Amino acid sequence: MAKEYFKSIFTGFIAGNIIAMIFNQWIFLEMRVNIALVIPLSTFIVLVVYHFSRIKFHLTVIFFLELIFGLLVFLLYNFSVESYRIIPASMFREGFHLNSLSLGEVNAVILLIFVIANFIIFRDSGIVSTWFVRQPDES
Amino acid sequence: MKDRIRISVIFGIIASLLIVSCGKKGSDQPALTVDKQTGTITFLAEVNGKYLLTPTRHGVVFKDGKNGDKSIFIGLTDHKTFYDALIAIGARAGNNMTMENKETTKVEGDLLDVTVTWKGAPKSYTLDEVINDSNKKPILMRFGGNLEKAMSLNTGCLFCLDSCPVGIVSNCNYTFGAVEKRKEVAFTGNKDILPADKTLVTFTVKLKK
Numbered sequence: 001m002a003k004e005y006f007k008s009i010f011t012g013f014i015a016g017n018i019i020a021m022i023f024n025q026w027i028f029l030e031m032r033v034n035i036a037l038v039i040p041l042s043t044f045i046v047l048v049v050y051h052f053s054r055i056k057f058h059l060t061v062i063f064f065l066e067l068i069f070g071l072l073v074f075l076l077y078n079f080s081v082e083s084y085r086i087i088p089a090s091m092f093r094e095g096f097h098l099n100s101l102s103l104g105e106v107n108a109v110i111l112l113i114f115v116i117a118n119f120i121i122f123r124d125s126g127i128v129s130t131w132f133v134r135q136p137d138e139s
Numbered sequence: 140m141k142d143r144i145r146i147s148v149i150f151g152i153i154a155s156l157l158i159v160s161c162g163k164k165g166s167d168q169p170a171l172t173v174d175k176q177t178g179t180i181t182f183l184a185e186v187n188g189k190y191l192l193t194p195t196r197h198g199v200v201f202k203d204g205k206n207g208d209k210s211i212f213i214g215l216t217d218h219k220t221f222y223d224a225l226i227a228i229g230a231r232a233g234n235n236m237t238m239e240n241k242e243t244t245k246v247e248g249d250l251l252d253v254t255v256t257w258k259g260a261p262k263s264y265t266l267d268e269v270i271n272d273s274n275k276k277p278i279l280m281r282f283g284g285n286l287e288k289a290m291s292l293n294t295g296c297l298f299c300l301d302s303c304p305v306g307i308v309s310n311c312n313y314t315f316g317a318v319e320k321r322k323e324v325a326f327t328g329n330k331d332i333l334p335a336d337k338t339l340v341t342f343t344v345k346l347k348k
Binding site for chain 1: 191193194195196206208209318319320330335336337
């Protein structure tokens with residue numbers, strides 16, 4: 001049960017990041033509102049939706065959301081590898097009002113969230129367990 | 140049970156970071172100083188890494204202003220103190236921008252010489268060196284004034300990159316709307332020169348001779 005809640009939080013978080021990044025391209029809007037607020041908002045909405053509907057978040061959906069997120073960072077910012085260091089962290093910082101943290105510190109938080117979330121979510125899928133979790137001896 | 144522990148650990152880490160971020164101390168240096176004898180203003184700001192890749196029309200904005208996180212540099216001094224400092228060094232404000240004429244009028248007022256440096260920088264850089272104008276036009280900063288509107292709207296704008304009816308100082312090369320509406324130009328911080336996000340930088344402003 002706790003894992004399903006966690007999956008819903010992570011799905012909302014990734015979806016919020018994708019929406020924020022797309023809207024961030026609209027300079028007029030970006031200059032006027034805190035677009036990144038969509039990240040905590042989306043996280044909360046998806047969590048509430050899960051709480052009341054018990055909708056299942058399939059692993060494939062989460063995987064493709066992560067893939068889209070990763071590709072968008074690269075595609076929307078002039079195919080610059082540096083955008084991975086700047087864009088997600090600046091969105092996260094704005095969205096969660098962590099203004100006194102540097103992008104480096106925020107990147108550490110994001111990395112931690114992604115590593116732990118992916119481990120928890122994909123642990124039983126066969127991908128992580130094959131690589132990292134020692135399997136019981138079948139013999 | 141294990142899942143609950145892991146989730147608690149994640150939220151614990153995020154909460155700790157929030158607490159650490161709240162407890163961070165700023166610089167001990169004064170945010171703005173005026174040297175009337177040399178006619179020089181120096182003020183502190185921080186680099187905002189976001190705008191090294193994302194275009195903006197805000198050069199420097201006071202951290203507690205409404206646009207405090209929308210600029211290439213986050214100013215540690217407020218717009219009123221900055222305005223008073225410019226008056227103290229004898230600068231004349233243009234005060235020619237209004238909400239009605241902003242898209243057809245370029246900012247007037249005394250032309251300013253602006254440089255920026257930071258700890259470990261090899262020299263003082265001009266605004267042209269630290270801010271990229273997609274049209275490669277040299278940035279021309281004029282003391283627009285606009286104190287009344289700046290105070291009532293509390294945007295915190297110190298340096299705008301197009302002529303602005305609210306900002307204290309504006310780039311007179313473009314009229315309002317050049318960045319957001321008409322897409323005539325895009326401004327970003329120069330990532331090849333500027334230091335890392337949150338680095339404290341010192342701006343020096345004086346009248347252009």
